[in-house]
Amino acid sequence: MKVLLIEDEPDLMSVVVRGLTEANMDVSAAADGITGLEMAVRHQFDLIILDVMLPGMNGVQVCKEIRKVNDNVAILMLTALSSTENIVTGLNSGADDYLVKPFKFAELEARIRTLVRRSQSTPAPKNMITVGDLEVDVMSRTVKRNEKSISLTATEYRLLEYFVKHQNMVLSRIQILESVWDIDFNMGTNVVDVYVNYLRKKVDSGHEQKLIQTVFGRGYMLKF
Numbered sequence: 001m002k003v004l005l006i007e008d009e010p011d012l013m014s015v016v017v018r019g020l021t022e023a024n025m026d027v028s029a030a031a032d033g034i035t036g037l038e039m040a041v042r043h044q045f046d047l048i049i050l051d052v053m054l055p056g057m058n059g060v061q062v063c064k065e066i067r068k069v070n071d072n073v074a075i076l077m078l079t080a081l082s083s084t085e086n087i088v089t090g091l092n093s094g095a096d097d098y099l100v101k102p103f104k105f106a107e108l109e110a111r112i113r114t115l116v117r118r119s120q121s122t123p124a125p126k127n128m129i130t131v132g133d134l135e136v137d138v139m140s141r142t143v144k145r146n147e148k149s150i151s152l153t154a155t156e157y158r159l160l161e162y163f164v165k166h167q168n169m170v171l172s173r174i175q176i177l178e179s180v181w182d183i184d185f186n187m188g189t190n191v192v193d194v195y196v197n198y199l200r201k202k203v204d205s206g207h208e209q210k211l212i213q214t215v216f217g218r219g220y221m222l223k224f
Contacts, residue, residue: 001116004045005029006036006062007078008054012101016049019105020112033057040066045073046116049108052079052090060093067094071141071154074115078103088194091155097181129164131211132224134203136164143203150202155180159195160203163212163222172219196220 003025007013013029020027028043030036033054040048040062048066052059063075077090080101090098096115099108129136135144141157143150152160158180163171173192181191196212204210213221 001047001112002026002043002045003028003112004036004040004043004048006031006033006040006048006054006059007051008032009051015105016108019109023109025112031055033059033062037062037065040073041069047074047076047112049076049078049112050095052077052081052086060089063090063093063095067154074118076111076115078108084190084194087191091181091191091195092153092198094154096154129161131164131167131222132209133207134164134211134224136161145203145207152199152202156195156198156202160199163199163220167222167224170215170218170221175219192220 001024003020005013005016005020005027007016007029008031010031013031017027017029028039028045030039034056036048036050036054037057050059050063054062057065059077059079063077066073066075071094074097075095076097076099077095078099078101079086079090087098097111099111127138129138133146137143138161141161143152143157143160159176162176162180176192200210200212204212209224211222211224213223215221
């Protein structure tokens with residue numbers, strides 16, 4: 001497994017590089033955002049561990065630039081910023097997971113393997129899913145409603161795909177967190193509600209028929 005670590009704290013970089021190397025991972029490292037971005041674009045990695053507070057270019061900017069050219073590499077943000085707003089900002093920039101410092105190395109390793117396994121083992125879907133006038137092409141990852149294209153971030157798309165694949169089913173916040181992000185956030189966070197609101201603005205806004213419904217006390221449901 002090839003891993004790129006972009007981290008400016010020398011002690012933490014040393015610990016992570018040593019630990020992942022001992023876990024039989026091929027680790028490269030960069031100490032600033034610009035160098036890290038250059039490495040991420042020029043070379044193939046299975047996973048990128050990305051600090052947010054970086055010299056030269058911050059992690060959110062780096063993540064956005066990576067996603068412009070590579071939508072497949074798994075990205076794990078590693079940062080001391082732990083508020084819901086910061087989590088949403090990181091995920092909305094294209095990150096797949098978010099781990100807050102300080103952390104236990106065992107958790108970092110577990111999340112790495114989960115992210116890579118998910119990105120490598122998910123079979124390529126081959127069908128179009130429709131819900132009313134909403135069309136989701138799960139092969140090209142494109143979305144239309146009433147023949148009009150809808151632009152979604154990577155996280156918004158994963159959430160919508162999960163909804164359409166489980167249409168007419170009530171999905172709890174815990175189910176959504178575990179299935180869309182494949183991680184266990186502190187359940188005090190409202191990241192699911194934030195992203196559902198993002199989707200509503202893009203999918204339901206301007207349409208008389210609202211597809212994304214709140215089931216009070218239970219969760220959400222996509223229903224036509």
